[in-house]
Amino acid sequence: MTGRIRWRMPRAPLSLRQRLLLQLLGIAAMLAVFLYFTVRTVAGQAAETTQDGILGAATTAIAEQLRAGTEQVEIDLPYDAFSVLGSISEDRVFYRIDVGGETVTGYDDLPLPPEASGKVGPQFYTRPFRDTEVRIAAVTRQVVVAGQALPVLVLVAQTRLGQDAIAERIANRAAGLGLGFFTLALLLSLIAAGSVLAPIDRLAEAVARRGPEDLRAVDASTPRELVPLVGALNGFIARLRAALGRTETFITEAAHHIRTPLATVRAQAEIALRQSDNEATRQTLRGVIRAVEESARSATQLLDHAIVVYRSDRMTSDALDFGALVAGVVASIEPAASLKDVDLRLSPAAQPLPVTGDRALLESAVRNILDNAVKYSPEDSVVRLSLAAEDNRAVLRVEDRGRGLSGLDPASLSGRFRRGGNVADVVGSGLGLTIVTEVAAAHDGRFSLTEREGGGVCAEFSVPLQ
Amino acid sequence: MRRILCALAVILSPLCAAAFPVEEEHVFPGTGAGSELWILSTTDTEYFAPLLTAFQARHPSVTIRYTVTGSASVYTAVADEGVACDLAISSAMDLQMKLANDGFALPHASAAQLPDWAQWQDRIFGFAQEPVVLVASRKALEGLALPRTRRDLIDLLRDHPGRFEGRIGTYDPLQSGAGYLFATQEARQSDSFWRLAEVMGANRPRLYASTKPMLDDLETGTLALAYNVLGSYAATRAAHDPDVALIEFEDFTLTLLRTALIPKDARNPELAGMFIDFLLSPEGRRLSGQQGGLPPVNEAALVQTPRLRPIRLDPGLLVYLDRVKRRAFLEEWAAAVKQP
Numbered sequence: 001m002t003g004r005i006r007w008r009m010p011r012a013p014l015s016l017r018q019r020l021l022l023q024l025l026g027i028a029a030m031l032a033v034f035l036y037f038t039v040r041t042v043a044g045q046a047a048e049t050t051q052d053g054i055l056g057a058a059t060t061a062i063a064e065q066l067r068a069g070t071e072q073v074e075i076d077l078p079y080d081a082f083s084v085l086g087s088i089s090e091d092r093v094f095y096r097i098d099v100g101g102e103t104v105t106g107y108d109d110l111p112l113p114p115e116a117s118g119k120v121g122p123q124f125y126t127r128p129f130r131d132t133e134v135r136i137a138a139v140t141r142q143v144v145v146a147g148q149a150l151p152v153l154v155l156v157a158q159t160r161l162g163q164d165a166i167a168e169r170i171a172n173r174a175a176g177l178g179l180g181f182f183t184l185a186l187l188l189s190l191i192a193a194g195s196v197l198a199p200i201d202r203l204a205e206a207v208a209r210r211g212p213e214d215l216r217a218v219d220a221s222t223p224r225e226l227v228p229l230v231g232a233l234n235g236f237i238a239r240l241r242a243a244l245g246r247t248e249t250f251i252t253e254a255a256h257h258i259r260t261p262l263a264t265v266r267a268q269a270e271i272a273l274r275q276s277d278n279e280a281t282r283q284t285l286r287g288v289i290r291a292v293e294e295s296a297r298s299a300t301q302l303l304d305h306a307i308v309v310y311r312s313d314r315m316t317s318d319a320l321d322f323g324a325l326v327a328g329v330v331a332s333i334e335p336a337a338s339l340k341d342v343d344l345r346l347s348p349a350a351q352p353l354p355v356t357g358d359r360a361l362l363e364s365a366v367r368n369i370l371d372n373a374v375k376y377s378p379e380d381s382v383v384r385l386s387l388a389a390e391d392n393r394a395v396l397r398v399e400d401r402g403r404g405l406s407g408l409d410p411a412s413l414s415g416r417f418r419r420g421g422n423v424a425d426v427v428g429s430g431l432g433l434t435i436v437t438e439v440a441a442a443h444d445g446r447f448s449l450t451e452r453e454g455g456g457v458c459a460e461f462s463v464p465l466q
Numbered sequence: 467m468r469r470i471l472c473a474l475a476v477i478l479s480p481l482c483a484a485a486f487p488v489e490e491e492h493v494f495p496g497t498g499a500g501s502e503l504w505i506l507s508t509t510d511t512e513y514f515a516p517l518l519t520a521f522q523a524r525h526p527s528v529t530i531r532y533t534v535t536g537s538a539s540v541y542t543a544v545a546d547e548g549v550a551c552d553l554a555i556s557s558a559m560d561l562q563m564k565l566a567n568d569g570f571a572l573p574h575a576s577a578a579q580l581p582d583w584a585q586w587q588d589r590i591f592g593f594a595q596e597p598v599v600l601v602a603s604r605k606a607l608e609g610l611a612l613p614r615t616r617r618d619l620i621d622l623l624r625d626h627p628g629r630f631e632g633r634i635g636t637y638d639p640l641q642s643g644a645g646y647l648f649a650t651q652e653a654r655q656s657d658s659f660w661r662l663a664e665v666m667g668a669n670r671p672r673l674y675a676s677t678k679p680m681l682d683d684l685e686t687g688t689l690a691l692a693y694n695v696l697g698s699y700a701a702t703r704a705a706h707d708p709d710v711a712l713i714e715f716e717d718f719t720l721t722l723l724r725t726a727l728i729p730k731d732a733r734n735p736e737l738a739g740m741f742i743d744f745l746l747s748p749e750g751r752r753l754s755g756q757q758g759g760l761p762p763v764n765e766a767a768l769v770q771t772p773r774l775r776p777i778r779l780d781p782g783l784l785v786y787l788d789r790v791k792r793r794a795f796l797e798e799w800a801a802a803v804k805q806p
Contacts, residue, residue: 075790079654083782090587092567093781097790105790131569161587 016200020193028185032178039174040167047166051088051135051158056122058085059137059156062095066143066152073099073143073152081156089162094134098153099143110155113138132159199223203230215241248306255303259296266292301431304364308435308442315358315442319466322353322362322394323387329366330385333374341380344370349387353394354466357443362463365439365447368432369398369459376402376457393446393462401456405449436461486539486547489676492532494518500527503737506544507555508537508644509724509760510678513698516757521744528737536675537561537643544570544729552738555726557696558643560650560783562725566590567784571727574739578746583778584723584763590779592723593745594760595767596697597774598648600713601681601704606633606690607711615717616658619691623665630669633690635680638673639799644722645675648694650786650795651720651777658717663802666693671803684710696722698759714773721768721776724760 014022061081067074075097085093096106111127113136122137134157142149199222206220217234266289273285330346337344355362373383377400384399433449440447445463452458492511507514511532518530533551535543537558543549544565556562563586565571571589584592600619602612610626613619623630637645652659672689674680677699683689685707692700697712704710726745728738744750751762761767768774777783785791 076794077785077788077791079782079785082785083778083780086586086778086780086782090582091781092569093784094567095788105788 017193017197020196021189024189024192025182025186028182028189032182032185035181036171036174036178039177040171043170043174044163044167047163047170048135051160051163052124052137054084054088055135055137055156055158056124056139058082059122059139059154062097062156063139063141063152063154066141066154068143068145071146073104073145073150075105085156085158089165091159091162092132092134094129094155094157096153096155096157098155100150100152106155110134110157111136112153112155126160129157134159135163199226207233215244248309251306252303255299255306258299262292262296262299266296298431301368301435304368305431305435305438308361308364308438315361317356318359320355320357320359320362322355322396322463323349325359325362326366326385326387326396329363329370333367333370337374337383340374340377342374342377343382344374344385345382346385347387349389349394351389353387353389355394355443355463356466357463361439361442365436365461366396368435369396369461372432373398373400373402373457373459376400378402389465390462392465394465395460395462398459398461399452399456401452401454404451404455404457486535486543486549488533488535490532490534494522494530494532496522496525496527496529498527500525500529501734501737502529502531503553503734503741504531504533504551505553505555505741506533506535506540506549506551507553508535508540508557509555510534510699513702513758513760516753517745517750520749520753521741524744525740536641538641541565541643544731548731549729550731550733551729552732552734553726553741554729555724556643557722557724558647559723559725559777559779560647560787561643562590562727563779563781563783564787565729566727567781570730572730572732572735574728574735574742576739576743576746578743580746580763581765583776583780584765586779590725590727591742591746592725592763592779593742593750594698594724594754595721595763595776596724596761597714598694598720598722599697599700600715601684601692601695601700602711602713603684603687603690604709604711606687612711612713613715614713615715616656616662617717619693619715620658620662620665623669627668630690632670632672633688634666634669634671634693635674635683635689635691636666636671636693637680638675640796641673641675644696645694646786646792647722647777647783648720649799652694653795655718655720655775660798660802663799667803681710698761702759716773718775719773721774723763723777723779725779 058081061078062075065076065078067076077095082093085091094107094110096108096110097104098112110129111125113123113125122139124135124137126133126135128134136155136157139154141152141154143152144150203218203220203222203226207218210216215237217237218230220230222230269285269288269292273282273289276282276285327346327348330344334344370383370385377383381401384397386397386399388395388397433447436447439445440461440463443463445461447462448460450458450460490511492515505514505518511534514532518532522528522530537556538561540554540556541558541561541564543551544554545568554562554565566586566589573588574591575588576591578591580592584595600613604612610622611618613622623634637648639646639649649659671693672680672683677696680689680692680695681699681703684692685703697714700710700712704712726742728735728742732738745754754760755762768776786795
């Protein structure tokens with residue numbers, strides 16, 4: 001049993017449109033069939049009633065012409081009574097007149113009525129007659145002849161070819177009507193399904209159009225039926241956003257909690273280094289200081305990266321002057337650079353460079369670029385910084401005389417935790433260029449590294465001018 | 467063997483098929499061993515011959531046997547005697563109607579478009595229409611105005627008692643089916659029929675079973691007036707004899723259809739159907755009108771000429787065939803015409 005169930009292919013569920021269409025069409029088909037049979041039945045009955053009416057009128061007209069003669073009943077068939085029977089259709093006509101139970105004229109094998117009706121009006125019945133089937137109208141009259149009441153039975157019969165033809169014609173029309181109705185229903189169903197499902201399509205489109213990190217609540221106006229779905233979706237988005245926020249806070253806290261004790265450890269180690277004369281101990285302490293420095297850097301960059309990731313989801317748009325921003329960062333880096341005797345030379349732009357962006361992110365990017373440049377520059381060297389407006393972009397170029405890329409693909413260096421193969425002796429986490437690349441992407445900016453002639457790297461960072 | 471018997475039947479038909487009186491019989495032999503089309507008709511061979519030869523020209527292998535008899539005989543031959551003719555052509559529309567109504571006619575799907583009064587179901591087909599007219603001898607009426615209405619005729623006969631004594635000819639409704647149809651239809655249309663019948667009766671009319679002898683007697687001078695004569699025959703005589711005057715009454719002139727049906731015992735119903743289609747085809751209509759002198763069914767002519775009243779092919783025709791009604795009518799007719 002289970003094996004069989006396992007092998008059954010899961011059927012793709014019908015789409016809403018298919019369900020709606022199928023159900024609407026099913027209803028339309030049922031109605032069309034119902035319409036066909038109703039029209040057919042009603043029309044058939046109407047045709048029969050009409051023909052019965054004429055047949056009855058003809059029979060009654062003959063009965064009205066019966067007169068009491070001196071010895072017998074006088075019968076005078078009215079011409080028009082028969083003529084009118086041919087007015088609707090070309091049906092065969094038979095008749096029979098019995099006086100006192102004896103056939104006086106007409107077709108004496110015409111079937112008699114099943115029972116005496118006792119009615120004044122005609123009695124109708126259908127019987128097979130000779131090679132065909134006929135509808136018969138029977139009227140009974142009492143005629144007094146020589147003081148004696150004689151029952152006279154008048155039968156007039158007609159074949160039903162005309163009625164059948166009418167019924168068939170009407171049935172064909174009814175079928176056509178039903179088919180037309182169905183076709184119309186098909187078109188209307190398509191339109192109805194489209195219009196009913198349009199809000200769902202619109203909602204799906206609104207959600208699909210969002211960027212991968214857009215975590216705002218969905219606020220598209222939706223019909224009442226979709227409100228729970230949108231509510232659930234927004235609840236989910238809110239939970240996701242909260243979870244991301246918590247992660248962010250956690251990283252910040254963690255970096256902070258790691259950096260503070262590390263700074264303490266480093267200070268203590270440096271004091272110990274100055275006080276110690278034992279070369280072995282000094283060597284160990286230098287190793288400790290180096291490791292602590294590396295850890296502090298990594299923590300800082302982790303924090304930076306977390307901020308970049310966090311803020312690029314909901315960046316602020318500030319109006320900034322890119323030149324002033326770069327000058328600020330240069331000022332903050334200067335002490336670290338002078339420790340290595342690296343000279344930072346900034347050539348400002350000829351004009352102000354107004355840009356729109358997130359101040360914290362842009363500062364983080366510029367700091368990382370400069371940090372790298374200082375870090376990989378040899379002692380007592382120059383790092384040149386130049387600002388310019390080119391192609392409607394604010395461009396920062398940072399040129400160092402460091403160890404260069406050694407033929408590595410610059411793009412591969414911007415991956416998270418990726419470092420070049422020639423930097424083992426320099427402290428680094430591999431997150432710096434990742435941060436720069438992400439900030440550039442968030443600001444519709446560009447970042448590139450190119451090898452300089454004569455050694456070193458030129459880093460170029462640009463964002464659109466306002 | 468059967469063919470030999472058939473051949474014998476053809477040769478001996480006046481003798482052995484004596485169940486109905488044969489007026490004329492012509493055989494148009496076809497080439498080779500084709501099938502035979504036997505037409506039983508009330509129309510004289512001379513009127514039909516162009517149609518028969520034209521049909522045979524199209525179907526050379528078909529042998530056509532054309533037998534002329536009275537309209538009552540056509541009915542009894544088909545209804546009572548089971549004569550296996552392939553086509554029954556008659557001017558007695560009421561008898562044709564009764565044959566079809568009582569199930570003695572086969573259906574035939576014809577492509578021809580006939581007006582509804584000239585066709586009944588797919589069993590009776592009207593192929594020629596002709597007025598029923600009064601024929602007068604101009605000589606016999608010398609000095610008198612030709613009557614234009616039935617009232618004129620009544621006045622004429624009343625004003626000149628004795629002048630037309632024994633010189634009026636008409637159908638005997640007892641013997642002639644067509645004569646009975648004309649009389650009953652006229653009685654139905656107008657009250658003046660009975661007055662006319664009485665006035666004619668006072669002049670001791672001669673009664674005929676068919677048109678031909680009546681017209682013969684008019685030409686020889688025996689008759690001065692022939693009442694209710696088929697227009698096509700009268701027109702042929704009038705064309706050759708200037709003395710013959712053809713009068714369509716202005717109060718109303720009955721218009722008769724010559725009709726064809728395929729009897730249920732027909733041996734070659736398909737062939738008969740082909741002949742009907744030929745009769746109703748443009749070629750057949752042209753031949754029948756121009757060469758045969760049988761004007762084809764033409765609704766436009768009826769609309770343009772208001773005096774013409776077509777006898778409609780409908781079940782009303784059955785009424786006067788009712789035996790009680792027929793007896794009563796003939797009694798009344800005899801009382802009016804056969805005065806002591």
